[in-house]
Amino acid sequence: MFNKVRVRFAPSPTGGLHLGGVRTVLFNYLFAKKYGGDFIVRIEDTDQARFVAGAEKYIFNCLDWCGLVPDESVLHGGPYAPYRQSERKESYRQYAEQLVKDDNAYYAFDTPAELEAMREKLKAEGSNSLQYDHRIRMSMNNSLRLSPAETSALIESGTPYVIRIKVTPGEMLPFTDMIRGDMEFDTNNVDDKVLLKADGMPTYHLAVVVDDYLMKISHAFRGEEWLPSAPVHVLLWKYLFGLDEMPQWAHLPLILKPDGNGKLSKRDGDRLGFPVYAMDWADPITHDITKGFKELGFLPEAFLNLLAVLGWNDGTEQEIFSLDELVDKFSIERVHKGGAKFDFEKAKWFNHEWIKKLDVENYEQRVKEIFESNGITNIDDVYLHQVMGLIKERCTLLPDFYTQGLLFFQSPASYDEASVRPKWNDGKKEYFSDIIGQFENLATWEATVIEDTFKLLATQKNIKAGELQMILRVMLVGNKTGPAVFVIAETIGKTATIKRIENALAIFS
């Protein structure tokens, strides 16, 4: 066991960063910070066919937005560089060859067509296992069956080959998972996985084990989908470095689709109208953009919060947690075993709560950008700040500040006449003509003063103040929504208030 807690997040840059990925990073981060350990980000780019240019940079952008800063990574440096697997290629081969030497692995020359034929044959025979394993390896084209001379002849002639692990059947492999407790795997069901590919790149199986050892990883968190291949990793540790050095594992539950069945995927987001990626992901080839939580108007605090409580809770009724609180309260034992369906409605609720909780200073720059992208420029920062304070409790997503706040920047484009017409008459018309004059004469323009003036005239004219108030609201806002009407009047100012009443009067009369 290593002395210091060292955890790692190891994404493969093949596209956007989805919810499950961010949650894995988050749990890694919380665990590392809780125990004063190191949080390492290593890039798993051994699959050149699926590697996507720009994806690595994108991943770091997402981490940056979330505030999950690595202690060691490609970007941040560290004592165990390089942190990109493609740059560690040679060291993997060395370990693979060592395994062969120790008779724990072997060379295999089977072509893809031969492998396919093998599976077809097994299927035809009604076998319930289509794996390349102890049952069939002696009938395949590998160094186990071939003589040493035949093997070296093939290698020297440049025949492509892979290195496969040699799994000894009939063994029970014990294994402890931090979330699931003690488990056991029967090696009879474990196949001879490829460790080193024909192109010289390692597969994930070899690379994680070697890197975890070399980078002194003490705890490893990954998705539940890795559970079936855990015995391969345990075996590799046993063969290469000894089980005592193996990190402790935690297999995280999956995040599932809200409807139907299955793991949440990018397609579900498109189909159901919510994001599954942390930030906008632009496909470099098709240029399709997949929406991200950030761009949709989520706060990073809310995003992290909702992810943390998907599959974990601290046992109390608390649901809103800051990152610091999470570091303090996180415990791996309280992570669930079962997958959780993602609920976008609840996700929005978290954002709403965080918008209310945080001072607007934390996000006013982003809101300003939203206004500007909608053509509202020359915004006064102090005024925007004031407006945001007035409407924050009715905003769920950041763009709501635009829809809710536009009335403070522009006169209504249209009016809810259906609400006004039934109440409209000459008395009301006269009232509003008169109120303009009274407003003009007010020395102080404050909500309470405006309200008093407004109600006094109503009493004098013997008109119900409530009805007038509704009409005033439609005059100023265009519809029956928004904060307290006299506060709106105060905020937009005397001139604008009078102007808007005059505009509306012209239309209603």
Place this chain on the structure above:
RNA sequence: GGCGCGUUGGUCAAGGGGUUAAGACGCCUCCCUUUCACGGAGGAAUCACGGGUUCGAAUCCCGUACGUGCUACCA
């Protein structure tokens, strides 16, 4: 098909032999406000099924069902 993992309201979930089975989201009603929202008070809705073990099971055991994952020279 084989193997693994899981299963408390629609969703997230607490609870790990004796509880009126918490709480949250969403939904509904009411109050506040002559608006919407916030806030407050209520409501409907749950232990997958079948067997055990036990005085007693949502909790322990077995089976079944269902869900989900893996079964690539992908991670």
